[in-house]
Amino acid sequence: MILNLKNNDLQFHTDGYYFLQLFPGAPCTLNILNNIFSGVIVDCIDMYGTFDGKILNNIFAVHTLTCLRIYGGSISNLSIDFNDSFNFTEGDFVSDDESIDINDFIGLHNLRDIDPMFVNPTSDFHLQEESPCRDSGIGNSYEPTVPLNDFDNVTRRVDVTSMGFYEYIIIPPPIPPVPALQNDLLIEQFRVDRPNITGFIQKFMTQLAIISAEVAKFALINSIDLSSGAELDKWGAIVDLSRDTLNDTIYRNEIKFKIFLNTSKGTPETLIIATRYLTGATSIQYDESTPAHVTITINALIGTFASVYDKLKRIKPAGVSLTLQVNTSEHPFAFGGEGGLPPFFMDSLGFEETGGGPSVGGELTELIT
Amino acid sequence: MSKYYVNANPTGASDGLTPETGFVNVSALTDEIDLVDDDIIEIVSNGDVDEGEDTPVFSTRVTIQKYEGSISRPNWRILQLSFNASFSFYDLDMDRNSIAVDLGTAAGIALPDGDSSVVVNVERNKINNIFFFLGGS
Numbered sequence: 001m002i003l004n005l006k007n008n009d010l011q012f013h014t015d016g017y018y019f020l021q022l023f024p025g026a027p028c029t030l031n032i033l034n035n036i037f038s039g040v041i042v043d044c045i046d047m048y049g050t051f052d053g054k055i056l057n058n059i060f061a062v063h064t065l066t067c068l069r070i071y072g073g074s075i076s077n078l079s080i081d082f083n084d085s086f087n088f089t090e091g092d093f094v095s096d097d098e099s100i101d102i103n104d105f106i107g108l109h110n111l112r113d114i115d116p117m118f119v120n121p122t123s124d125f126h127l128q129e130e131s132p133c134r135d136s137g138i139g140n141s142y143e144p145t146v147p148l149n150d151f152d153n154v155t156r157r158v159d160v161t162s163m164g165f166y167e168y169i170i171i172p173p174p175i176p177p178v179p180a181l182q183n184d185l186l187i188e189q190f191r192v193d194r195p196n197i198t199g200f201i202q203k204f205m206t207q208l209a210i211i212s213a214e215v216a217k218f219a220l221i222n223s224i225d226l227s228s229g230a231e232l233d234k235w236g237a238i239v240d241l242s243r244d245t246l247n248d249t250i251y252r253n254e255i256k257f258k259i260f261l262n263t264s265k266g267t268p269e270t271l272i273i274a275t276r277y278l279t280g281a282t283s284i285q286y287d288e289s290t291p292a293h294v295t296i297t298i299n300a301l302i303g304t305f306a307s308v309y310d311k312l313k314r315i316k317p318a319g320v321s322l323t324l325q326v327n328t329s330e331h332p333f334a335f336g337g338e339g340g341l342p343p344f345f346m347d348s349l350g351f352e353e354t355g356g357g358p359s360v361g362g363e364l365t366e367l368i369t
Numbered sequence: 370m371s372k373y374y375v376n377a378n379p380t381g382a383s384d385g386l387t388p389e390t391g392f393v394n395v396s397a398l399t400d401e402i403d404l405v406d407d408d409i410i411e412i413v414s415n416g417d418v419d420e421g422e423d424t425p426v427f428s429t430r431v432t433i434q435k436y437e438g439s440i441s442r443p444n445w446r447i448l449q450l451s452f453n454a455s456f457s458f459y460d461l462d463m464d465r466n467s468i469a470v471d472l473g474t475a476a477g478i479a480l481p482d483g484d485s486s487v488v489v490n491v492e493r494n495k496i497n498n499i500f501f502f503l504g505g506s
Contacts, residue, residue, distance in 0.1 A: 001487040003480065003503065009495040023504040025483035049504065151493050165493075 002053075004031045006147045007165045009125065012039040012062070020045040029053040030078070031145045034137065036125050036164045037062050043069045052077040054145055057137035059083070059116045059125075059164040065090040072097040081107025082137045084116045084163050111136065116164065126166045133163035157210075170209045175201050224256060257311060266317040271296065274315050278308045295323040370407040373398055374436060377416035388413050388436050395433070395445075396423035406430040406454075412461065414439035417446055424449040427456055435460035442495060451479040457490035465498040477502055 001024060012019050019041055022028065030053035037044040040063045045055075048071040060067035060083065067085045080102075085092035092112055095102040117131035118124060127134050140146040141158045150156055151165035162168045175192065183191050190197055224235055228248050236243055236251065239258040243251050260277070264270045268286055271294070275284050281298035288294055294316065301308065309324050316322050374391030375398055381390040385398050391413055392398040398410065406429045412418055413436045425447070433456070435443055442462040481487045482504040491501075 001481060001485055001489065004488070004490045004492070006490075006492045008491060008493065011495070011497045012500070013498060017500060019500050021500065021502040023502070024480075025504050026485045028503065147492065149493075151495075153493070 001026060002029045005035060006033045007151050008035045009165055010035055010037045012041045017041055018043045018046045022047045024049045030055060033057050033146055034165055049073040051075050055080045056082045057163050059133060060085045061116050063087050066094045067092045070095040070097060070100055070102060075100055078105045079107060080105050082109045084111040084114055084133050086113060086115055125164060127162055127168045134168040135160045135162060137161040137163045170213055173205055173209050175205060224252060261314055264315050266315060271315055274312060278311055292320045294320055297325040297327050299328055301326050372409045372411060373402060374411050374413060375418055376413040377418045388438060394418050394420050395425045396420050399425055404429050404431055411436040412443040412445055414441045414443035417444040419446040420448060422448060426451045428453045430455045433458040449477060453481050455488045458494060459492050461494045463494055463496045463499055
């Protein structure tokens with residue numbers, strides 16, 4: 001015989017009993033999926049006989065000795081997987097028959113001894129947003145015996161689904177307002193204030209919310225700013241930039257710059273954006289002169305001058321020469337050999353000043369051509 | 370194949386032929402109707418359908434489900450229910466009236482034993498304080 005037990009709310013609130021006692025006189029195929037066992041009981045499922053089949057996507061949230069106990073018989077091709085077990089005292093899945101090793105049938109995707117996090121563990125078995133059972137069950141695309149709908153006939157996801165009899169669903173957002181004029185242009189039966197149209201749109205809003213949430217999660221997963229370690233190395237591989245000895249912070253900046261470089265068109269706007277990103281400058285002056293020369297003057301510099309200049313050279317259009325100057329409002333003091341060595345520093349003041357510009361006071365200017 | 374109705378509070382003489390004139394419980398229906406394979410019994414959500422001390426037994430292929438016009442799951446209180454053939458029940462709120470049960474008695478839902486052709490479908494039900502036993506207890 002075949003026993004299909006799906007999407008059921010199985011509650012037992014009397015001490016001392018089992019819920020399913022399966023002692024068939026003939027071979028039995030079990031399809032026990034997406035049920036929730038709750039309450040106080042000895043064993044949720046007792047089995048003795050010849051079985052195969054699937055026990056998937058269930059939540060055993062019972063104050064119990066075991067979730068499933070095999071007394072004996074012959075078990076073959078029985079898959080116990082994607083279930084959540086909680087609140088048991090003698091083990092979740094147990095065999096009392098030494099000839100049956102129950103571990104042969106227990107899959108790797110069970111959440112064992114983990115709180116399913118119901119909205120209310122005694123009265124509301126919807127899953128909380130943070131529930132580990134949410135989207136942790138196998139979906140119908142991979143296991144055709146998984147029900148397509150839930151306890152309330154809500155359509156389940158088919159790639160993954162929630163354990164238990166309630167699919168976790170995202171509350172559909174309200175229908176965005178439609179400008180009155182735009183609405184008025186529609187013929188009457190298609191206006192959004194018509195109940196049938198509102199309901200129609202609302203149906204799609206649910207799916208849209210689910211898709212939007214997934215896209216948001218995907219974006220989060222694929223954010224360079226949030227990636228680190230091996231995840232960051234994957235980004236580096238995409239843009240063909242090896243990490244070498246760089247730490248995450250520097251490597252992340254190098255990758256972002258490489259992406260910027262790969263998408264750059266060498267326009268003045270691009271050069272200004274890149275300069276701001278590379279230097280942290282709040283003031284950037286961009287001047288063009290003949291023949292084919294660009295001078296960029298900035299008021300601050302983060303990082304080494306040579307590194308910034310090298311990067312800007314890779315962004316600028318081919319055939320155009322570039323001058324980069326740092327012009328601060330400060331009047332720094334430079335020791336010998338550190339300042340005033342053209343072409344890097346001009347107009348700085350210090351010992352052994354050798355710069356080409358004015359040597360008294362003035363601004364620190366870095367210049368490279 | 371026929372469809373019959375069970376209604377705890379019928380508004381007309383019970384004949385089981387419409388949702389309004391359904392029998393007051395399943396036992397009353399099976400007392401009057403000889404079911405055949407593939408018959409469907411729909412329960413109307415209109416009060417508790419209570420089998421009392423009766424224990425309905427089905428020997429034909431039967432589906433018991435919520436009347437499609439009912440918004441909520443109908444309450445069905447049974448002490449014991451036995452099937453000897455394929456059967457299905459969907460979208461019911463099955464209750465033992467929250468009475469503690471002495472398992473020394475064969476109480477609950479007895480599934481068929483020994484027939485490999487039997488298919489049992491139990492889906493989307495809320496089942497309180499009832500246990501299933503397959504192959505006797």
